[in-house]
Amino acid sequence: MDTESTYSGYSYHSGRSRGSHRHGERSRDRHKSRSKDSRSEKSVTINPAPAEPLLGDAAVRGEQVQDDNWGETTTAVTGTSEHSLSQEDIVRITKDLEESVGLDCRRYFTLTLAVVLGLLVFLSPLAFLVLPHLLWPEKLQSCGTACEGLFISVAFKLLILLLAVWALFFRPPRASLPRLFVFRALLAVLVLLFVVSYWLFYGVRILDSQDEDYQGIVQYAVSLVDALLFIHYLAIVLLELRQLRPYYSVCVTRSTDGETRHYNLGQLSIQRAALAVLERYYCDFAIHNPALLAASKSRAAKHLAGLKVYNVDGDFPAAPAEVFKAKLRAYLLNSPGNNAATGMAHSQSRAMIAAAAHCRDSSHNELYYEEAEHERRVRKRRARLVVAVEEAFTHIKHMKEEEQKKIPGDVMDPREAAQAIFPSMARTLQKYLRTTKQQHCHSMESIQQHLAFCISNNMSPKAFLESYLKPGPTLQYSRDHWLASQWTLVSEASVTSGLRDGAVFVLRCADFSLVVSVKKIPFIRLSEEYIDPKSHKFVLRLQSETSV
Amino acid sequence: MSFIPGQPMTAVVQRIEIQKLRQGDNLILGFSIGGGIDQDPGQNPFSEDKSDKGIYVTRITPNGPADMAGLMMGDKIMQVNGWDMTMVTHDQARKRLTKKKEDVVRLLVTRKSLEDAVKNSMGGQHIRKPH
Numbered sequence: 001m002d003t004e005s006t007y008s009g010y011s012y013h014s015g016r017s018r019g020s021h022r023h024g025e026r027s028r029d030r031h032k033s034r035s036k037d038s039r040s041e042k043s044v045t046i047n048p049a050p051a052e053p054l055l056g057d058a059a060v061r062g063e064q065v066q067d068d069n070w071g072e073t074t075t076a077v078t079g080t081s082e083h084s085l086s087q088e089d090i091v092r093i094t095k096d097l098e099e100s101v102g103l104d105c106r107r108y109f110t111l112t113l114a115v116v117l118g119l120l121v122f123l124s125p126l127a128f129l130v131l132p133h134l135l136w137p138e139k140l141q142s143c144g145t146a147c148e149g150l151f152i153s154v155a156f157k158l159l160i161l162l163l164a165v166w167a168l169f170f171r172p173p174r175a176s177l178p179r180l181f182v183f184r185a186l187l188a189v190l191v192l193l194f195v196v197s198y199w200l201f202y203g204v205r206i207l208d209s210q211d212e213d214y215q216g217i218v219q220y221a222v223s224l225v226d227a228l229l230f231i232h233y234l235a236i237v238l239l240e241l242r243q244l245r246p247y248y249s250v251c252v253t254r255s256t257d258g259e260t261r262h263y264n265l266g267q268l269s270i271q272r273a274a275l276a277v278l279e280r281y282y283c284d285f286a287i288h289n290p291a292l293l294a295a296s297k298s299r300a301a302k303h304l305a306g307l308k309v310y311n312v313d314g315d316f317p318a319a320p321a322e323v324f325k326a327k328l329r330a331y332l333l334n335s336p337g338n339n340a341a342t343g344m345a346h347s348q349s350r351a352m353i354a355a356a357a358h359c360r361d362s363s364h365n366e367l368y369y370e371e372a373e374h375e376r377r378v379r380k381r382r383a384r385l386v387v388a389v390e391e392a393f394t395h396i397k398h399m400k401e402e403e404q405k406k407i408p409g410d411v412m413d414p415r416e417a418a419q420a421i422f423p424s425m426a427r428t429l430q431k432y433l434r435t436t437k438q439q440h441c442h443s444m445e446s447i448q449q450h451l452a453f454c455i456s457n458n459m460s461p462k463a464f465l466e467s468y469l470k471p472g473p474t475l476q477y478s479r480d481h482w483l484a485s486q487w488t489l490v491s492e493a494s495v496t497s498g499l500r501d502g503a504v505f506v507l508r509c510a511d512f513s514l515v516v517s518v519k520k521i522p523f524i525r526l527s528e529e530y531i532d533p534k535s536h537k538f539v540l541r542l543q544s545e546t547s548v
Numbered sequence: 549m550s551f552i553p554g555q556p557m558t559a560v561v562q563r564i565e566i567q568k569l570r571q572g573d574n575l576i577l578g579f580s581i582g583g584g585i586d587q588d589p590g591q592n593p594f595s596e597d598k599s600d601k602g603i604y605v606t607r608i609t610p611n612g613p614a615d616m617a618g619l620m621m622g623d624k625i626m627q628v629n630g631w632d633m634t635m636v637t638h639d640q641a642r643k644r645l646t647k648k649k650e651d652v653v654r655l656l657v658t659r660k661s662l663e664d665a666v667k668n669s670m671g672g673q674h675i676r677k678p679h
Contacts, residue, residue: 541588544638545606547580548645 106176114169117188121228122162124195125154128202128221136210147215150222157225164232168239174279177271178489179496183238191231198224243268248499249519252277256293256512259285264521271495274507277516278487286471288483288512291437295370299363374435381432382469388428389461392421398458418452429468438471441481484509560663561626561656566617568651577645577653578612579605579619584638594622596660602626603633603641605657623657630654 129151132140143151206217243266250273253260261284265273396417412420429447433439454464467476474482489495490513491505501520506513568575583592585601594604605623608615625633628644636644645653 541591542586543582543588543591545580545582546638546642547607547609548577548642 117191118165120195121191122158124198125158125221125225128224129154129218131207132211132214132217135207136212139210139212141212141214143214143218147218150215150218154218154222154225157222157229161225161229161232164229168232168235175275177275179271179494181272182269182496187231187235187238190234191228194227194231195224242266243272247521248273248501249521250277250499251517251519252281253515253517254285254288254512255515256288256290261285265499267498269496269498270491270493270503270505271489273499273518274487274489274495274505274516277514278507281484281514282475283473285474287441287474287477287481289437289441289471290483290511291440299367302363378432378435381428381435385425385428385432386461386465388425389465392425393461393464395421395424396455398455414452414456415448417455418448422448422451433468438468441471441477442468443478446478483511486510559626559658560666561658562618562662564614564617564619564655564657566613566619566653566655568653569613575646575648575651576612577614578609579614580607581625581638581641581645582606584641585635586637586639595624600624601635603636603638619655619657620659623659625655625657627656628653 202220205211206220211217245266246264247267248265250263250265251260252263261280263277263280265276268276399411426444430439433442450467451464474484479485486509488508489505490508491503493500493503493505495505499518501518503518504516506515508514566577568577581603583589583595583601583603587601589595589601590598592598592600592604594606595602603625605614605619605621605625608619608621625641627633628641629650631644633641633644
């Protein structure tokens with residue numbers, strides 16, 4: 001194998017390792033998903049959805065309105081039905097998110113509701129103005145100058161309302177949340193009630209009685225637009241401004257390797273807080289690397305394997321558990337057994353822990369030396385890698401525009417240049433990635449792409465190496481290496497209730513979970529003390545010595 | 549050697565008479581003083597009570613007049629030729645010691661070992677304080 005060129009050797013090895021790694025993960029995840037089936041009491045799913053423009057100001061509201069009706073009854077059903085599938089099916093569903101039927105239904109329903117509400121809102125003032133001209137044009141008083149001035153004001157206010165609604169609501173959704181977005185639903189209901197009440201008044205007092213005072217009608221339409229602008233202000237305050245001020249500090253811990261971050265959040269509902277945490281997770285947390293956890297798992301396995309319990313007698317009468325426990329106790333404690341069944345469980349576990357403590361004497365030693373050895377190996381490989389990359393980079397020179405015409409030589413584009421210098425560093429890089437157990441995160445193609453990117457941007461070798469020396473945030477890697485795409489929010493409190501001090505919820509994905517605990521930022525009591533600027537006075541403290 | 553300001557104090561003193569030595573144009577005594585009411589008493593290494601602003605002997609030239617007369621480092625000077633030195637500024641103390649017209653200075657100095665010696669010799673008898 002070593003006589004082959006390093007280029008092909010790398011691809012061969014990486015292909016193998018990647019395939020085997022995925023295999024192992026998938027089989028492991030299959031076991032995991034089966035064991036999770038029974039534990040879905042109040043779990044709902046958050047799926048990171050692709051971008052999609054919203055029409056009208058009630059798009060998401062409408063979607064959640066429908067969700068409110070069947071969220072209560074069918075959440076449990078969808079929960080169990082999803083979890084009863086195998087892991088491959090779940091992965092496939094995640095990949096086909098755009099075409100999946102259930103979510104599309106919700107989204108289209110939302111969209112139609114939003115369009116309807118939007119049209120209603122925008123066309124109402126115009127209808128108020130136009131209908132008198134259509135229904136009783138003869139009786140209508142002519143519109144004076146003040147009235148026509150009001151037309152301009154209606155037009156511009158409608159334009160401002162249109163822009164404001166576009167700014168606030170016409171944004172691609174970042175996620176689909178499991179339950180109703182309470183504030184948006186409330187706002188939709190408020191707008192609907194408002195517009196309906198205006199129409200009622202209009203219908204009864206103006207249409208029925210065929211009022212001739214056109215200026216009054218125009219003023220009525222203007223008041224409707226004003227009130228809609230105020231409702232929009234309310235929407236801004238409720239949806240955007242209220243949660244900007246930090247009120248809670250959440251501590252997010254990854255369950256597998258303990259990486260912890262703290263974030264400041266405002267007053268949000270639990271589902272929105274979960275969304276904020278997940279967005280920050282992708283940017284801040286280092287990518288989840290299951291290979292790094294193998295060592296501690298093997299140590300744990302060794303602890304359990306170290307205590308083997310043997311049956312001294314072959315056959316058991318009825319209640320084999322008690323007899324077995326008695327035999328275990330007798331074996332471990334070396335005493336003729338007493339059959340006190342009540343204290344047996346406690347004493348049995350204590351006996352096992354005591355026995356285990358004796359076995360553990362040498363394993364901490366092993367751990368220490370193993371870690372020291374690993375550290376040394378990593379540093380040695382890193383040194384070799386840095387030298388190799390620096391040397392490789394010296395072979396490449398970024399040519400300026402003018403020089404390109406002068407020196408005819410072998411001019412390459414970044415991709416070719418990367419391919420030219422890559423083989424000299426490929427082997428050391430591969431060895432380093434293997435030692436730090438990152439080799440499955442980087443494919444050869446991605447490394448070459450990154451190299452071409454660094455070369456074309458005039459980056460130093462250290463800048464090129466930065467993304468390999470330390471595990472970066474999850475977003476840095478390609479999507480299939482994330483191991484974190486489908487999230488489930490598990491919480492004891494209802495997910496639309498607000499964050500509270502001491503609340504805990506868990507965001508679970510296939511391989512690991514994020515445990516989030518909430519703490520309130522304390523109420524700060526600040527008092528003042530006034531210092532007169534003239535009160536700063538100083539004395540000189542000397543101790544001089546004079547010889548006489 | 550601790551005292552309460554405003555109250556009379558007692559101390560066991562030693563009388564030391566130093567003959568000034570003529571060196572060129574100057575009359576020197578051969579020691580250095582530190583302290584004074586305008587100085588920082590906390591930096592005085594010789595005083596027991598760090599709020600004592602008296603004049604202390606900080607250095608003695610070996611084989612100088614003061615050394616010959618028996619002055620020791622760390623002594624607190626209580627009187628110079630009858631003038632009180634417990635409540636003077638540093639410069640006043642220097643002037644009192646370096647008067648060109650005087651050839652001899654008679655000092656009253658006190659140190660801790662004097663008190664201890666008196667206590668031991670008197671067998672721990674209570675020393676009466678003047679009222």
